[in-house]
Amino acid sequence: MVETRASERLMPGTAEDVRAIVADAVAQGTPLAVEGTGSKGGLGRPVQVARTLSTAGLSGILFYEPEELVLSARAGTPLAEIEALLSSRGQRLDFEPMDYGPLHGRARGEGTLGGLLACNLSGPRRIKAGAARDHVLGIEAVSGRGEIFRSGGRVVKNVTGYDLSKGMAGSFGTLAVLTEVTIKVLPASATETTLLLRGLDDEQAAGAMAGAMGSSAEASGAAHLPYDVAGRVVDGALGRAPATAIRLEGIAPSVAARADHLARGLERLGSLERLEGEASVRFWRDVRDARPFADGTERPVWRVSLAPTHAPAFVMDLRMGAGTDAFYDWQGGLVWLRMEAGADEALVRGLVARHGGGHATLVRASVAERAATPVFQPQPAALAALSARLKHQFDPAGVLNPGRMG
Incomplete structure (x- = not known):
């Protein structure tokens, strides 16, 4: 998948470097695209800015305590490296994080720990184990104000007040730049x-x-x-x-x-x-990894979450209105759709609403189509206002991934 890239790529090596870059962006009024290796650059709306802040230079395991079921690493640490280390000790990330690389025409294993949390990844085991947000224990990050902050810690019961660690899950780099992540791990199945x-x-x-x-x-x-x-x-x-x-x-x-x-x-x-x-x-x-639709094309792919009992009728109605390929995960609560001729956002979201409601996210499409389509499920007015206030608190100047979520 071809993605428009920013012209200048900044690769800080420490949290202080990240803070300085963000502070300069605020002072100069020059927004930043935020990414790890760019393996999930095809998610969300395109970000058109002059500079990209990559966390790929923030790499390395900080500590791993198998007996305590805890691992901490810098945000740019390759997920493949973490999973290999856990496997060597008979452990795993129980939420089975999806790898979006193949769906976007890239190799498996290029994602990072920070990207995992920023996109709140999960896989088929989510119906039992939850998603990334349910396993994060602590973070270090730099807000859009250019301030380093920390939340959580190294143990499961260590959260008081607002749990900012979970708040970063699914924020797609629009609230803060993650620099460290501490996460719970579990024994792998024999x-x-x-x-x-x-x-x-x-x-x-x-x-x-x-x-x-x-x-x-x-x-x-x-x-x-x-x-x-x-x-x-x-x-x-x-x-x-x-x-x-x-x-x-x-x-x-x-x-x-x-x-x-x-x-x-x-x-x-x-x-x-x-x-x-x-x-x-x-x-x-x-x-x-939605491998059935990892076909090297930019044909639109939707990720739809709705009640499992409604999923077959939803897909049948959709097929009556548009060329559609589909398969089901999460007992049918997650439907993957590949559209054969355009994203057809009105049809997809209209049928989601008709079949009990849910969420439809456009996870693959051309740059032009993502720019013209509400990629994420539109929020009700009250929730949208709350999200806007949260964004203003963390990133009042709007320098982090502007426009990516809407």
Whole structure:
């Protein structure tokens, strides 16, 4: 994906360097684009400014205490480096953060820790583990006033007053420039198995996923890939027939017992297959990263959150009005859409409202289309006013990522 870039790239090495750059921007009235490596530059509206502040120079693990389940690193630390370190100690980021790189035509593994929190990333396990904001313990950051501030700490129960750490989640660099992040980590699962039901339509799949998630199986993932979409994960190994997936994790005896119990209930609905170990990991990684739509194009992709029971009817109505490809995560509560001819924002958001309400975010499109489209779900007036006041408190001069969120 081609993204317009600022002409001058600044790469500070310390929080004090960041403070000085932001203070100068305020004094000179010259806004800044804020990014890590730019791997998520295709998210949000385009930022057209003369200078980019990159946190890629703020890299390195500050401390890692496996026994305390805590890790702290500078904001520009590559997420791939953090995940490799955690894996070596049998731990992980439990919220399974999505990697937007492939969807935007870039390689996997280029994202940073600061970008993870700024975009509040999560993956298929969100229905059980939450998102990045639910795991952050503390931050250091530089506000748009050019002031260094800290919030939270190194332990889970260490928050009093306003929790600014969580407030940075989903702010997309518009409130402050993150310089350090402390985050909670958890043990990785010893065993992973995915049950695959084949051949269900969207309505049948919604029922199967609801039944599985409501059972005692303790599933950590539930997704449905309709016809042909299933053929675009794990290098086409599944074939094109629809696949409804339920993931189970834990110690081997427990996973085996729960899988067998759940399988007896599911096999009445269709043919049943299993993905074990690495095959299961690859499948959910592809679902997490919206790999079916990582096609090297700029065809618009929407990320829609709505009630799982409404998702199949929403997609069916959308297909009646526009060429649409879709698949479901979060038991159907997250719908990924690829539009074949334009973003069609009025149609998408109109149908979201008609089907119970929710949020629709345009996560991929051409620069021109993102500039012309409200990328994020428009807020109600009261909430928009609150957001504006928050922005003014942190960045009164509007120097950080101006226009990115609206």
